[in-house]
Amino acid sequence: MIRVDHAGEHGAARIYEGQLAVLGKRAVGDTIRKMAEQEREHRAAFDRLAGRAPRAADPARPVVGRGRFALGAATALLGERAAMACTVAVEEVIDEHYQQQAAALGEHEPALKATIEEFRADELEHRRHRPPNTVPSRHRPTTVLTAVIKTGSRLAIWLATRL
Numbered sequence: 001m002i003r004v005d006h007a008g009e010h011g012a013a014r015i016y017e018g019q020l021a022v023l024g025k026r027a028v029g030d031t032i033r034k035m036a037e038q039e040r041e042h043r044a045a046f047d048r049l050a051g052r053a054p055r056a057a058d059p060a061r062p063v064v065g066r067g068r069f070a071l072g073a074a075t076a077l078l079g080e081r082a083a084m085a086c087t088v089a090v091e092e093v094i095d096e097h098y099q100q101q102a103a104a105l106g107e108h109e110p111a112l113k114a115t116i117e118e119f120r121a122d123e124l125e126h127r128r129h130r131p132p133n134t135v136p137s138r139h140r141p142t143t144v145l146t147a148v149i150k151t152g153s154r155l156a157i158w159l160a161t162r163l
Contacts, residue, residue, distance in 0.1 A: 001101055004160040005116070006046035008097070011068045011156065012090060013039040018072025019083050028080050035087070035126045042119050049112070071152075075145070085142045089149035091123045097157055098123065 016036035023029055075086040098120035105113040 001105075001112070002046055002049045004157065005098075005101075005119075006043060006050060007160045008094060008157065009039050009043040009046060009119075012094070013043060014068035015072035015086065015090065018069040018074070019076040019086075021069075021073050022076035023080065023083060026080070028083070032083075038122050038126070042122070045115060045119075049115070071149070075149075078145075081142065082145060085146050086149055088127055089146040090153050091127050093150050093153035093157070094123045095120060 013036055016032055016039060019032050020029060020036065023032060071086065072083070076083040098116050102113050102116050102120070105116070107113075
């Protein structure tokens with residue numbers, strides 16, 4: 001569970017880094033920086049929980065990390081609305097994932113459950129604090145983009161649980 005969450009938080013941080021590479025100098029950059037910092041804090045917490053050094057060796061990390069960075073940069077190149085659609089899609093999947101984990105932990109691992117619930121609250125906050133005028137709309141391109149990103153995020157979680 002910790003390994004999967006660590007990989008997910010690393011992925012989210014890389015997506016935000018890609019978005020910042022494109023949008024970092026715009027007003028939305030401050031919001032993205034704040035969200036990216038929270039993801040780095042989450043990743044560091046999972047590093048500690050896993051008992052490993054920060055950024056411990058993961059053979060897939062260079063390839064997967066570049067892909068996540070590319071996703072962030074590509075959606076940012078499409079504009080702030082697409083970048084925020086990416087954020088919302090990923091955060092909705094992470095919310096579902098953390099919710100399932102907290103339920104599975106029950107009362108058996110109260111400290112881990114509390115950490116997961118705290119991080120879930122942060123992910124929900126990311127959706128609420130997106131900049132004005134960037135709320136993904138229901139128009140077709142954003143809907144398709146969101147569906148593709150959600151599917152990719154769910155696939156990444158599924159793969160991480162099996163590797």
